[in-house]
Amino acid sequence: MNENEKRQLDEQGYLVLEGFMGDALLDAVRRRVEELFAEEGERAGSEFKQEPQTRRLANLVDGGPLFERVIAIPRILECVSHVLGPELKLSSLNARSANPYSDWIQPLHCDVGAIPDEKGFWVCNTIWMLDDFTAENGATRMIPGSHRWGRLPQEVLDDPAAPHPEEVLLLGKAGTVVVMNTHMWHGAAANRSPYPRRAMHCFYCRRDRPQQQYQKKLLRPEVQQRLSPELRHLLALDDPLNDEISARLSGQSGFLR
Numbered sequence: 001m002n003e004n005e006k007r008q009l010d011e012q013g014y015l016v017l018e019g020f021m022g023d024a025l026l027d028a029v030r031r032r033v034e035e036l037f038a039e040e041g042e043r044a045g046s047e048f049k050q051e052p053q054t055r056r057l058a059n060l061v062d063g064g065p066l067f068e069r070v071i072a073i074p075r076i077l078e079c080v081s082h083v084l085g086p087e088l089k090l091s092s093l094n095a096r097s098a099n100p101y102s103d104w105i106q107p108l109h110c111d112v113g114a115i116p117d118e119k120g121f122w123v124c125n126t127i128w129m130l131d132d133f134t135a136e137n138g139a140t141r142m143i144p145g146s147h148r149w150g151r152l153p154q155e156v157l158d159d160p161a162a163p164h165p166e167e168v169l170l171l172g173k174a175g176t177v178v179v180m181n182t183h184m185w186h187g188a189a190a191n192r193s194p195y196p197r198r199a200m201h202c203f204y205c206r207r208d209r210p211q212q213q214y215q216k217k218l219l220r221p222e223v224q225q226r227l228s229p230e231l232r233h234l235l236a237l238d239d240p241l242n243d244e245i246s247a248r249l250s251g252q253s254g255f256l257r
C-alpha cells in the first residue's frame with residue numbers, strides 16, 4: 001500500500017481499488033454466484049439472513065475452489081491488515097443482489113454491530129462489485145469518517161434508513177473492490193434500476209473476535225480436507241480460541257446473527 005492509500009483508509013474508512021478483479025475473475029464469480037442462486041432457489045441465504053427485495057448467499061467458501069482463491073489475495077489481505085493488524089481471519093463470505101425496481105433501503109449499520117475496542121478496529125469488509133454501482137441501482141451509502149465515532153447508527157439516528165447529511169454513494173465499475181473499515185456506517189441504497197445490483201462481501205475480523213460464520217462448522221469436510229495450511233489458518237480451522245468464541249456465540253447454526 002502506498003501512503004495515500006493508507007491515509008484514505010485511515011481517515012475516510014474505505015479504499016477503492018478500481019478494476020481489481022479483471023475480466024476473467026469477474027466473469028467466473030458472476031457465473032458461480034448465479035449458479036448458486038439457481039441451485040438454492042427460494043431458500044438462498046435463508047440459513048443466515050434474508051432481506052426484503054434482495055437475493056443473498058451465505059457460506060460461499062463452501063461454494064467452490066474459486067472462492068478459496070478470492071479470500072486469500074495478498075493485496076487485499078495487506079489492505080485489510082492495515083485496518084485490523086496482522087492477526088486476522090475470515091469472518092464470512094457472502095453475496096448480495098438487490099432486486100430491480102425495489103424500494104428497500106438497507107439501514108445504516110456497522111457490521112456485526114461492532115464498536116472498536118481497547119485494541120482498536122476489529123471488523124473490515126471488502127465489497128466486490130459484480131455490477132456497476134450507480135446512483136440509481138442501490139450503490140452502498142457510506143458515512144466517511146464514522147468508523148472513528150465509536151457509536152452505532154441505531155443508537156444515534158431516529159431512522160437509520162433515512163438520508164444522512166454526510167452520506168456518500170460508493171459508485172464504481174463492475175470489477176472494482178472496495179476495502180471498508182466496517183465500523184464505518186454504511187448500508188445499501190434502493191435499486192431503482194431495471195437490473196439486479198450484485199456484490200460479493202469478503203469479510204474479515206481480528207482473530208480474538210468471533211467469526212460471523214463459524215467456518216469450521218459450516219464448511220463440508222471434503223472442502224476442509226483439501227485446504228492448504230495457509231487457508232486453514234485464514235479460516236481459523238485449527239484455532240482453539242476461535243472454537244471457544246465462535247462456536248459459543250453462533251451455537252448450533254454456525255451463524256452469528
Ligand SMILES: O=C(O)CCC(=O)C(=O)O
Nearest residue numbers: 096139140186187188199
Ligand atoms: O451490498 C452492499 O451495498 C452493502 C451490504 C451490507 O452492508 C450488508 O449486507 O451488511
